[in-house]
Amino acid sequence: MSGPAFxxxxxxxxxxxxxxxxxxxxxxxxxxxxxxxxxTVDAIExxxxxxxxxxxxxxxxxxxxxxxxxxxxGRTLHSELPISRSIVEGCVRTAGGTLHAARRALECGxxxxxxxxxxxxxxxxxxxxxxxxxxxIAAAWARRVARLDRVAVIDTxxxxxxxTAHIFRNDPGVFTFSIHQQRLYPDKQTSRLDIGLDAEIGDxxxxxxxxxxxxxxxxxxxxxxxxVVAGVDPYEDDKLGRLGLSFxxxxxxxxxxxxxxxxAGIPFVTVTGGGYARxxxxxxxxxVQTVRIALDVLASES
Ligand SMILES: [Zn+2]
Numbered sequence: 001m002s003g004p005a006f007x008x009x010x011x012x013x014x015x016x017x018x019x020x021x022x023x024x025x026x027x028x029x030x031x032x033x034x035x036x037x038x039x040t041v042d043a044i045e046x047x048x049x050x051x052x053x054x055x056x057x058x059x060x061x062x063x064x065x066x067x068x069x070x071x072x073x074g075r076t077l078h079s080e081l082p083i084s085r086s087i088v089e090g091c092v093r094t095a096g097g098t099l100h101a102a103r104r105a106l107e108c109g110x111x112x113x114x115x116x117x118x119x120x121x122x123x124x125x126x127x128x129x130x131x132x133x134x135x136x137i138a139a140a141w142a143r144r145v146a147r148l149d150r151v152a153v154i155d156t157x158x159x160x161x162x163x164t165a166h167i168f169r170n171d172p173g174v175f176t177f178s179i180h181q182q183r184l185y186p187d188k189q190t191s192r193l194d195i196g197l198d199a200e201i202g203d204x205x206x207x208x209x210x211x212x213x214x215x216x217x218x219x220x221x222x223x224x225x226x227x228v229v230a231g232v233d234p235y236e237d238d239k240l241g242r243l244g245l246s247f248x249x250x251x252x253x254x255x256x257x258x259x260x261x262x263x264a265g266i267p268f269v270t271v272t273g274g275g276y277a278r279x280x281x282x283x284x285x286x287x288v289q290t291v292r293i294a295l296d297v298l299a300s301e302s
Contacts, residue, residue: 004298005104005111006039007097009046012115014090016081020239020276021129023090028284029114029272038291044114047100049092050137054099057140058133058167060124067091067131079126091118091132098134098227098271099141105267106146106225110298112291117229117273119161120186127163128186135227135271136167139174142225149173152223154214155191156253157231157273158241159184164229165191175221179210181234181243193217199242203249206234211256218260226261230254231273232286239276250286254293262301270294 012026034041055064066073070085081087094115101111119135120128135153142148153168155161155178166189168174175192182188182196195209217223233241235250245253261268270290275283 002108004295005101005108006033006044006114007047007101007104007111008044008114009093009097011090011093014084014087016087019081021081022280022283025275025280025283025287026115026272028280029287032284032288033114033291036288036292038288038295045100045104047093047097049089050095050099054137054141055092055095055132057144058123058136063124075125076131077126079129079131081129081131088131094118095132095134095137098138098269101269101271102138102142102225102227105269109267110294111269112294113269113271116271117157117231119155119157119164119229119273120159121163123167128159130163133163133167135161135229136164138227138269139168143171143173148224150175150221150223152217152221152226153177153229154217154226154257155179155229156210156234156257157229158233158238158243159231159274160186160188160194161191161229162186162189165189175217175223177213177217179213181241184241197243200244202244203246203252206243206245206249207252207256210253214257214260218264218266223266226266226268228257228268228270229273230257230270230290232275232277232283232290233273235275235277235282235286237277237279237282239278240274241276247286247289251289251293254290255297258294258297262297
């Protein structure tokens with residue numbers, strides 16, 4: 001079996017003006033992954049854009065038509081992002097990237113998407129910084145095309161994966177799990193398993209809540225694929241989240257997520273999700289840490 005796949009595309013860095021969401025982080029993440037020797041530049045795979053057929057497994061035709069008008073309408077307005085051709089097409093490319101990563105994870109055991117995690121987008125509307133729910137599109141592909149009976153979404157971003165939860169509310173084959181800060185954006189939907197934490201819970205409280213949840217999903221649901229939304233906004237110096245996890249606590253989070261998956265031989269995909277640290281280099285370093293620890297866990301299992 002070949003090593004884990006790495007997936008990235010320059011289209012992810014679209015121009016949204018001055019904004020709390022730094023879209024340059026994807027390129028910096030890619031650069032750092034190469035610089036640290038976690039992947040060679042030639043090994044990084046560039047995905048196709050998601051096709052309309054792939055997008056329509058999750059999103060409604062009228063909403064997609066609105067997006068492709070590249071102007072704000074009632075359905076796209078709640079995105080908290082500007083809208084333009086490059087932004088929408090960057091999101092379509094991102095959805096293709098998460099789908100590509102899911103396909104590759106089934107082939108080689110793990111895939112790191114250096115992008116994605118737009119988990120607030122609903123079937124018929126935008127929300128937050130999210131137009132197209134790439135996580136849902138990959139999960140829908142895994143269910144309908146790869147014919148998997150059990151797909152888990154493990155969402156450790158500080159914000160609840162509300163769009164993903166709503167999209168799969170009637171599909172028992174997709175286990176949506178979200179561990180997040182309770183009193184924070186967004187309005188909550190009901191995931192299969194939600195853990196809403198108090199602000200400033202810190203490393204120990206967070207890890208005590210996370211560990212049994214991941215273990216029970218692996219043991220009882222037995223996913224054939226896990227999509228991990230590894231947002232780094234639970235970090236203590238984040239501008240949006242306030243869970244108060246240290247750098248070391250974030251490392252513990254990754255181990256508690258990936259070790260049970262690797263031990264059970266469950267293929268997994270990571271997507272970046274959020275990350276709004278005061279210092280952009282912290283956000284990038286935390287995303288790199290996710291990859292490094294996942295690789296470490298995989299190596300210790302093989
Ligand atoms: Zn977030």
